[in-house]
Amino acid sequence: MAKKPSMGRQKIKIEKIEVKNHLQVTFSKRRSGLFKKASELCTLCGVEIAIIVFSPAGKVFSFGHPNVESIIDRFLARISTAPNSHDPFHLIEAQRNASVRELNLQLGQILNEVEVERKRGEDLDNMRKTNESHYWWEAPVSKLGLEELEQLRDAMEELKKNVTHHANKLMNPSSMFVSNGAGIFDQYESKPSHGIVGSSNMNVAVNVNSNFGYCHGFF
Amino acid sequence: MTRKKVKLAFITNDSARKATFKKRKKGLMKKVSELSTLCGIEACAVVYSPYDSQPEVWPDGRGAHRVLAQFKRMPEMEQSKKMVNQESFIRHRISKAADQLKKLQKENREKEITHLMYQCLTGKGLQGLGVAELNDMGWLLDQNLKEIYKRIEELKKGKGEAPRNGVEEKQAPVVDGAMQRAAPPQQWFMEWMGNEGDNQQGMGGSFGHGGIGGSSGSGSSSGRGSGGGEEMMLPFSDGSNSAAMWSNVFFP
Numbered sequence: 001m002a003k004k005p006s007m008g009r010q011k012i013k014i015e016k017i018e019v020k021n022h023l024q025v026t027f028s029k030r031r032s033g034l035f036k037k038a039s040e041l042c043t044l045c046g047v048e049i050a051i052i053v054f055s056p057a058g059k060v061f062s063f064g065h066p067n068v069e070s071i072i073d074r075f076l077a078r079i080s081t082a083p084n085s086h087d088p089f090h091l092i093e094a095q096r097n098a099s100v101r102e103l104n105l106q107l108g109q110i111l112n113e114v115e116v117e118r119k120r121g122e123d124l125d126n127m128r129k130t131n132e133s134h135y136w137w138e139a140p141v142s143k144l145g146l147e148e149l150e151q152l153r154d155a156m157e158e159l160k161k162n163v164t165h166h167a168n169k170l171m172n173p174s175s176m177f178v179s180n181g182a183g184i185f186d187q188y189e190s191k192p193s194h195g196i197v198g199s200s201n202m203n204v205a206v207n208v209n210s211n212f213g214y215c216h217g218f219f
Numbered sequence: 220m221t222r223k224k225v226k227l228a229f230i231t232n233d234s235a236r237k238a239t240f241k242k243r244k245k246g247l248m249k250k251v252s253e254l255s256t257l258c259g260i261e262a263c264a265v266v267y268s269p270y271d272s273q274p275e276v277w278p279d280g281r282g283a284h285r286v287l288a289q290f291k292r293m294p295e296m297e298q299s300k301k302m303v304n305q306e307s308f309i310r311h312r313i314s315k316a317a318d319q320l321k322k323l324q325k326e327n328r329e330k331e332i333t334h335l336m337y338q339c340l341t342g343k344g345l346q347g348l349g350v351a352e353l354n355d356m357g358w359l360l361d362q363n364l365k366e367i368y369k370r371i372e373e374l375k376k377g378k379g380e381a382p383r384n385g386v387e388e389k390q391a392p393v394v395d396g397a398m399q400r401a402a403p404p405q406q407w408f409m410e411w412m413g414n415e416g417d418n419q420q421g422m423g424g425s426f427g428h429g430g431i432g433g434s435s436g437s438g439s440s441s442g443r444g445s446g447g448g449e450e451m452m453l454p455f456s457d458g459s460n461s462a463a464m465w466s467n468v469f470f471p
Binding site for chain 1: 227243250251253257261263266274286287290300302303306309327330331334345350357371374375
């Protein structure tokens with residue numbers, strides 16, 4: 001499941017892109033990046049901006065702080081000074097600015113978390129790479145020969161049995177009537193349904209596949 | 220270009236803020252221009268700041284008016300469909316970042332459990348593990364087994380390209396890296412098997428025979444025999460580990 005390496009930063013000539021597909025992709029990415037830069041400029045320097053962009057398909061995208069319409073109106077009416085700061089709308093504006101501040105904090109936090117997780121992933125990848133070269137069983141399946149695969153298969157089947165057994169043990173401490181007779185008898189009253197040999201197999205199937213909040217939530 | 224991480228907050232230092240504004244405004248205008256040229260589209264940008272009595276405009280006053288007129292000619296709904304302000308835009312960014320975080324966490328969890336699984340395959344006990352890890356490992360084992368069974372089928376049918384681990388392969392000079400690594404574990408398994416004789420309990424027949432065939436040939440290739448230790452994780456140092464996979468097989 002290795003990520004395909006992307007092409008990285010390519011130097012590009014500033015002229016109209018010929019390939020329609022590339023043009024569309026470029027538009028999408030750059031428009032997004034442009035709005036991001038505008039948003040950052042507003043946050044960092046407290047300025048007011050409006051950007052209007054028409055897509056190759058003719059749709060229109062716009063970004064505005066505090067909002068697109070007020071900036072456009074201001075511009076078209078040629079009023080160069082900011083609206084009177086004593087008017088009542090100033091309060092609404094102040095509130096909006098406060099919520100923007102909050103949002104930016106939240107954004108900053110989550111971006112940090114992403115960075116942490118990405119670094120963790122890198123470290124885990126490096127560890128895996130090292131291990132792959134040392135231990136044959138960690139190599140990808142396609143690189144293994146038949147006998148190795150059969151060994152691995154048997155080992156994994158065995159481990160799977162043990163894992164299931166342990167998982168069972170943890171979830172049903174009173175129901176250890178397993179088919180080989182090695183039961184763990186508790187002081188607890190064991191429910192009849194758990195005491196039946198056959199049902200311990202049922203537990204196995206149910207438990208391995210059921211949703212513990214991790215099984216499906218994670219994968 | 221400096222690469223210091225900038226906090227997403229208003230810059231309180233006046234001179235720093237002014238300097239940042241000049242730089243970033245210039246960059247922004249450049250980006251609008253590039254977008255317009257590369258994609259052959261119409262665009263305009265208007266920037267009001269406390270540093271200028273007049274707004275800064277791209278492409279210029281005339282061009283901006285033209286684009287704005289085009290904008291206003293569009294139906295209201297079209298105008299507002301893709302219209303964003305700071306709030307909505309940042310919320311959108313947060314949502315994308317949250318998705319990305321979830322995806323990364325999922326991937327990392329899988330990597331961790333994979334690592335854990337390999338550790339358990341080579342003898343780490345299951346005692347200390349919680350239900351969540353066990354379940355995830357169970358799932359992962361299923362996934363891997365699916366692949367392995369499929370691959371075994373392929374090889375048996377002669378479709379695969381990888382060499383069979385026949386006895387003759389082991390005697391021959393090793394070409395494939397995987398084969399080379401295979402030899403020591405065979406020998407190592409063999410030593411365990413030695414005391415058990417023909418005990419093939421729990422393991423496929425191929426294992427036993429392959430191992431026997433291998434030991435004679437692997438003597439020369441194993442610079443790192445089972446005693447070699449560091450690279451080969453020998454899991455049986457504590458015999459008390461009854462949950463270790465291999466010991467269950469050999470010592471029921």
